Amino acid sequence: MLAPLHSANTSQAPVTHFSSESCCLSIDHLSLAYAGKEALRDLTLSVPRHRVTAFIGPSGCGKSTLLRAINRLHDLNESVMHSGQITLEGQDIYDPQMNVTELRRRVGMVFQTPNPFPMSIYENVAFGLRLQGRLPKRKRDDIIEWALSSAALWDEVKDRLHRSAWQLSGGQQQRLVIARTLAVQPDVLLLDEPASALDPISTLKIEELIRNLKSELTLVLVTHNMQQAARVSDYTAFLHQGELVEYGPTDQVFTNPRLQHTENYITGRIT
Amino acid sequence: MTSASARVVSRAARFSRLNTLWPWLCAASVALSLLMLGALLTLLLVRGLGHFWPATLEEVTLSSGETFAGHAVREVPLPQQEGDERLYFTGNQDIEGARWRWVAIEQIVERAQPTDLIRIDRSPWGDFIGHLVAIEQGDQRWAGDAAWQQLTALLALPASQRQAGQLLLTTVDGQTLRQPLANVASAQAPNTMAWRQKTYAWGEGVWRFLSEGPRAANTHGGVWPAIFGTVLMVILMSVIVTPFGVLAAIYLNEIAHQGRLTRLVRIGVRNLAGVPSIVYGVFGLGVFVYGIGGSLDEWFFSDTLPSPTFGTGGLLWASLTLALLTLPVVIVATEEGLARIPEAQREGAVALGATRLEMLTRIVLPMAAPAMLTGVILAVARAAGEVAPLMLVGVAKLAPQMPIDGEFPYLHLERKFMHLGYHLFDTAFHGEDVQAAIPLVYATALLLVLIVLMLNITAIFLRHYLSRQRGNEC
């Protein structure tokens, strides 16, 4: 699966190739600039279906920027310029014919700090569903129960579905946000440091949830926590200063990195 | 230690002791401001509400032997000599030609408070103060105590059910008067009233002030048409200003490219809140009344020209002018509310596949609603107290017709209307008998201040609630 390359100290990143049926998302020579400042440079990698892929790297390396590009969240900001291609299931997401809202439904995103809407727990999960059109109440209730169960939150909140979501704890809020995203049945779930604002126990719950969810969909995780990446991900990409340094199966990247640079980062010699 | 340095130290100490008085001057500034505000409100409350309390009537005998009845209003020192003089309200303008009387206190021989002195509020000529001799209704006649009982019974009935009749009245110096019952609005005998009856009469007086139209050159009656006009104008104004203000705020904060131009526009809008209201009035007169109104008249109401329909001040133009005046208030408040919503909420909605419209209507606007409401309330508070621009675009001393009536199209936007603030100004400065109108002016001022303060306090509480809510979120 992996073409072994032993060229130490080259900035040329090796590429992990997946066959077209096992590849969910592929990024091809992507460069991106904020207001003239380059954030991503000529990035190429592909993400396998039903696996957890982690992006790691020091802060400011562009990993969150990359994640937001997959969701086209940069559209909200006019000063972002990009070149290159991102394809989701063979479809170019920056194609003018592409329906952005439909894309964002298919590519869910969970942010660093929990951002439940100021509504009830039920309404939070129903929010995305309501956007998709009218559903019979029975069916909507079913989907909401399924989404909350999938996010391992149902047992905790089933008696207070109509209370404000802001009364939940931070970890519960983050799982609610995941449930809210799951409810619209995305193909890909992007997680932007989902546990960085949480306590250790909540973090463990989220990690367990991520491992369980990969049977349903493809997950992409951005984290600055190396142990977390090692614990939950199948593949790991190491980014530095907007470039892809190393990409491969997690155990290989962590135990036997090909590049000195990667090893320095993983062992904490650079931050 | 040299003596020179000791001198320097002691001088510094003396200087710093004087310096420590500065904070006290500053503290006194706060105290003075509070005092002024308190004094203003107390004055309005006491004079505005006190007017409706039934005043004790006196029968005054002077050293010249002359007698008159009335109630004491105030005392001032006599000009150029010792002693004070006292002002009495005596009513009986039809008999004596004046309602007020100044008397030097040393001329007063006797002040009595006979229980049968009554005060009657009539619709021409205003108050009568004197004795009730009898009531005649058809062939029936009541005299003495029975007359008073009959009168109170009659006045308790609604005006339409009262039978015609007349009152036989005498003043304290013996002049008699026949008063048709139809012109009598109310009667009281304050000297016999118990404390509870006076309270009741006071409540009735306040109610009449709020619910009746002005009579007798604004010296009697109430301010109902002015309240109605003010409220209607303010409602129309908020209906206009809310959508446009919110629209402009959404555009500025959510859609427009956040560059130098947007920043300039924002400063401009903020500054327009500081442009004098009279300038908006000039704009309203020139553009709305003469410009748009004049053209409307030419196109649709040419048969009634040269008398203007829309080409003169009216309800619509006043509301539009005040809407323009308060637009910056609403825009600024709404923008503050929008800016306060965390970007994460917007991104959360968009990441679930919401379009910008859906994000705005389902997440952003509901969250900004209290801020918008604050803005609208502040706008209403500002508009309710604003008088200067209205003088140019459609307020009237006395509007013959209400702007809403049973005639098609029910809401008459072209009509002039009465306004509490202007009513106050007009009564106080252009009234025929300012002296007699002043109690009602106090009451009007109190009403206006209460309305505006209430609105402002509501806005403050909303803002407080908002900042608490923001606290929860963090």
Add this chain to the structure above:
Amino acid sequence: MTPPRLTSARQPLRLLQDRVATGLITAGGVGVLLAILAIGIFLVWEALPLLAIGDTLALAKLSPLAWGTLKAALAALLFAIPVALGAAIYSALFMSPRLRTRIKPALEMMEAVPGVVVGFIAGLILAPWVERHLTSALVLIIWLPLSAGLAGLLWQLAKTRLRRRLPLSWAGLWLVPWLVFMVAIALWLAPWFEQQWLGGDLRHLLDQRFGIDYATRNAMIVGIAMGFAVIPSIYSLAEDALADVPASLIEGAQALGASRWQALWKVALTAAGPGIFSAVMIGAGRAVGETMIVLMASGNTALFSASPFEGMRSMAAAIAIELPEASPGGQTYHLLILAALVLFIFTFLVNTLAEVVRQRLRRRYRQMGGIS
């Protein structure tokens, strides 16, 4: 456990709705902003004929109005600036925080009192009273600041227990009864003072000795009434500027051995200087444009007189009285519109200056790490 797949046929409709709504909001927003802008354009357009001809006679008519406006505004600021800034300094730097959360909204409430009410009180109640008791009024103006200083002196001489019971941080409140008491004393003593030193009648004296006329509604009355209306806007902005001075600055000065008052005076006032300046500017803008108070409390005589005991006519008041009677297109009409244009430009410039200064100050505080 997999739910039935979602099917969505609404996509094109939703996108269309979004596009239409965005267009409408843009159109509406730009329209509203243009409408606001139209005020300036209208005024310039209507005043242009007068300026183009260079009608000096008409412009000469405007000058007493301009003088009246300036005189009224100056009188108001003369009263408002010391009181408002004093109040701002006290409540930002000395007042107990608990009291401050109550007092600040109360003082800002002053701004809400409609001008027409203030004008009524000033023109019909205050003006006749001051006319009758001119000496008392003048004695009060001098006596009140002195009595505040007296309170401070007495406090320093007082026992520690009393000082603890009546701390400086609550003085804004407990000085109110003290001031009431002082006002009563001043009113009681003023007639005696007038008898002893002013020959029994100050107005007579002014007229005889200095040839000063006294008009019932005059600049002093306008100053007090409009000062009342302007105090809250100056106070509120100046207080914000002072309260936002980073605490580290003040502490730093105190650490260098400055007394508390020196530290505050030197450091806080210097740091907040631009903010205080912009507060005064905003106050000046408000004083220049206030209509009803001047209209009701000034007598409305277009005079060139610097005397505080004579009236004036301001531009705003002239517009309010004369414009409804002026025939559109006539010379008076254009003249009054020119007056409105002058008011508009003046207040707009003053406010912009204040806003720019304020924003620059806020940036500087942020650099100093004071406020978030």
